[in-house]
Amino acid sequence: MQNKTPTIADVAEKAEVSTATVSRCLNLPDKVKPEVRERINKAIHDLGYVPSGAARALASRRTYTVGAIVPTIDNSIFSEAIQHLQSGLTQANYTLLLANSGYSLDEELREVKSLLSRGIDGIVLVGEMHHPKVYEAIEQHKIPYVNLWTYNPKSRYSCIGFDHIKAGNQLAQHLLDLGHSKFGIISGFQETNDRALLRFKGIQKTLKAVDLEIPESLIIECRYSVAKANSSLHELLDRDPDITAICCGNDVLAIGALSAARERGISVPDQLSITGFDNMEIIPYLSPALTTVNSPSKRMGSHAAKYLLSHIENKTLDIERIEYTAELIVRETTAKAPK
């Protein structure tokens, strides 16, 4: 019974080889003779040897770890992406270090620094809007990096995502086609969230094309919570009872808005149309089922894993910009404008 955790030296001694050979056996097995390999594997098994990640990282300058910072994991849409990112990494024997910024740019910077000091081989962030020092810090470390959930052909950085402006366009056009002209907006905070901002810009632009404008007073920004959205819709309707269409920043907000409409006895979609964003798993099973836009979260997550792994393995840092499409999904919460 050894009461000390066995090291590579213990394995080497037991297998009667050098530590260098044990190391090779672990990392480049074909470079060691099969019979030796067998002896080493037996020793490893007998000793219950587990390599020290810290020592390996220090010596090899590789951690086999990738960092990701999302605004929150408490949103099924990010969870889906992370789940897929993670499984892509796990298959390649990489581990995901997950942090969340709570939609704060300063907090995100802190997390980036912490991950960097921890030693990561690659990093993924959500959106394109970050603290300027974030880019600085990452570039200093010379590791592959990608902005997820956003697509900007002119970005200086790699990105994997979709065009939020286009998505906003589609939403607005759909509502316009249904004859709506009186809009309200319940959005996430746009100052620190470029996805929220761009979606709104998209809506705004499409409306402007037909000379429609949403007054400041009918745009509410709030935290992505059902409760906040509920009170926001009440607020909006108090300010202007003639609104016939509400665009919500995501499905969670839309669920809150739906509940407020119900409380007011306003029927959706007959009197009021409501749209969401993301197409969360449960949405089609709700009644009424939300009209929303599909965020390709799983595909983005998987792609991020692939991107990072290939760039880490090849030690390349060139920029890639991948665009996925986000389709409008019309369901039961939008209909012709009343009257």
Added chain:
Amino acid sequence: MQNKTPTIADVAEKAEVSTATVSRCLNLPDKVKPEVRERINKAIHDLGYVPSGAARALASRRTYTVGAIVPTIDNSIFSEAIQHLQSGLTQANYTLLLANSGYSLDEELREVKSLLSRGIDGIVLVGEMHHPKVYEAIEQHKIPYVNLWTYNPKSRYSCIGFDHIKAGNQLAQHLLDLGHSKFGIISGFQETNDRALLRFKGIQKTLKAVDLEIPESLIIECRYSVAKANSSLHELLDRDPDITAICCGNDVLAIGALSAARERGISVPDQLSITGFDNMEIIPYLSPALTTVNSPSKRMGSHAAKYLLSHIENKTLDIERIEYTAELIVRETTAKAPK
């Protein structure tokens, strides 16, 4: 312009002190004279020095990292717990390493080993049912460990959670009080999920006390997905149209069941009562709002952070068992049994 990442030696040189002093300045600031400290901090800042986590971990045998393995992060209820676990750790300058097992015990074991080799100072798992080697591996590493989401006064391991049997009792009693006698169950897979198993056992026990028994054919186990629950309810109702109460393993399943009832034109709760579990954030805003049981996920998550941190700092490994209560929340999906 240095084109090499600065090390502690560079800082030491620039500040004209030894590396030992820089190290102390970082870890035990009060042990170094204020003026020296200032010089060092300036050097750190000027150089843009970031300590190497790997080197620190290797030398100190501490990683300031805690591992957590949950069945899936794609469930808002686990996300909430993780969010709180994480924020507790972050405040103490620890980082959370998150992995998920996909409800597989073998996968969980793999993840445990990977985390252990990575070097973690503590670990939290969900539930009490694990691969026997999981306990073995963790004990060999002598790090604090806690089973979350479960409370068992007789457990050999620390646990922070609630009593799933009691929760099942409450659910069944509520339905019994409403006059139900014909039950159906849509549960998660019980073989690898002790929470699912115990909740069911709780229901079963309470029913048995009044001589009621749920036949095998009216118990369906499935993945925690809305779609699966939807088809499960159809299946159940095909097998026995006289069922008046359905207990679902969690809220996600209940939402699926609700949608199936709607598809069949069965009114809830008049003709059919449905219960969920967890009380996810959106539940009270849905229509009908689910009768469910509140899982104290946030409190469990925070407590896990506290538990781990204190045991890591004090290098203690004694067992603690913390019980939270899970209350039944009666809303709109349960009512008196028809007829």
Added chain:
DNA sequence: CTGAAAGCGCTTACAG
């Protein structure tokens, strides 16, 4: 295919 040895960047008794 294998080994001796330097080195990765820190921490930590030990002395002073």
Added chain:
DNA sequence: CTGAAAGCGCTTACAG
């Protein structure tokens, strides 16, 4: 309060 030096457990040219 500070420094010299050993050591943490690996990897990796370099030789052979």
